[in-house]
Amino acid sequence: MSTLFHNAPASRPATLGRRILNQGRYETATMLRNGEQLVLMVVMPLLGLFALVATPLLDGMGHSRIALATPGILALCALSTSFTGQGIATGFDRRYGVLRYLSTTPLGRGGLIAGKGLAVLSALGLQLALISVVALFLGWRPPVAGVLLAIPLLILGAAAFTAIGLLIAGTVRPEATLAITNLGWILFAAVGGIVLPAGKFSDTLAGVVQWLPSGALGNVMRAALLESTLDVAGLIVLLAWTAVATVAAVKWFKWN
Template sequence: MSTLFHDAPAGRPATLTRRIISQGRYEAATMLRNGEQLVLMVVMPLLGLLALVATPLLDGMGHSRVAVATPGILALCALSTAFTGQGIATGFDRRYGVLRFLSTTPLGKGGLIAGKVIAVLVVLALQVVLISTVAAFMGWRPPFAGILLGIPLLVLGAAAFTALGLLIAGTVRPEATLAITNLGWILLASVGGIVLPAGKFSSSLEGLVQWLPSGALGNLMRAALIESRLDVWGLIILLAWAVVAAIAALKWFKWN
């Protein structure tokens, strides 16, 4: 369990900021120590990158395989960490009473959620560094303007998927959370437009993919890191998902 009074002067409680940072540090360390989550957050994206670069799936897109594959894999990292990883962790914390206990401490409900967001961003940053380094060795050279544009878009994607993960974790049983988030990861990663561009699917499926948060984030990252361009429609869709999911999570999340 995280300590809510770390780094505080003797005899005085830690400030709210220090409590949130301490909780975020604990959450991030817990995620990185979990073997199953490491497979989902690190091994699967790396294997996906290698597979896309080694096979002709992305041929005919007008750019090199690694240039098209890497933005989608970075978006996949946000899905893995914010949606599946955080959703499962929160679901079981709720089952074992951890959420109920922490929500009554000086950390508070708002501090607990802020700590989870910090943990997601820390882990996502590590994923981005790892994937980008491997991609660079494979010849990936994104434009600098595209990198500056892609970073906040990836953070927005992480926020949207965190809200969706918390919504599921806070409204259904942990076993159902495990099934829904894992199945969701499989479907969104394979046919959700996050790894493979929507243009790779049939016309009917392509129209659906454009409205998914996964498809929006995938399009945003590819537009930014390949063309240094902001996909305005993708941004509107992703923002809508983030806002709606956050409102729903705040309204229906159950702490016990």
């Protein structure tokens, strides 16, 4: 009997990569089970797409309604998942002590943040697949080169908004996080340049919008998917927002 136990293989702890993958799966499942987040992630972007195609808001800009609407709606998906969804979830995890507990496990703080990032990418991938299928059915025909260019730009946009969402969730109370992220979603979507091009606003507002992460993401997505070109100015703005928000979140994030 002693020989049997002696020869039994010792259990090994999961690797950090496996822990991050498991945490990412848990975070993704939690997001997809939340009815309110599903409304923001799926229902609102789809309604926005149908509204832009059915109304003359985008007429007179040199492209079809569906061609102009889809890049902005895809950018809106990144905003919904990474900023609003992840911000609210992290804020309430912090309130109930989940963040503090998980940060002391072998997963660690870095692994926890990586898991959240993986969840954002997983949920965003599902959103993009759904929105793209619906847009294709409505007549969207993007250039292949533009699609290949848009994918990393959208991931960068998701990183920027995730960093901003985590900064808010880690510095204010959960109720304030809920209010700020929901209000931010409305403002970014309506007048932030993410859905409607800056050309639809007054000169003053358009000048402000181009410096916002929402306006920059909308601009780079439209440039990629309409013209297969890189909006360098928008890329620089997105990189700056990502860097600043990440540094600020690392410095001021409170785990309890």
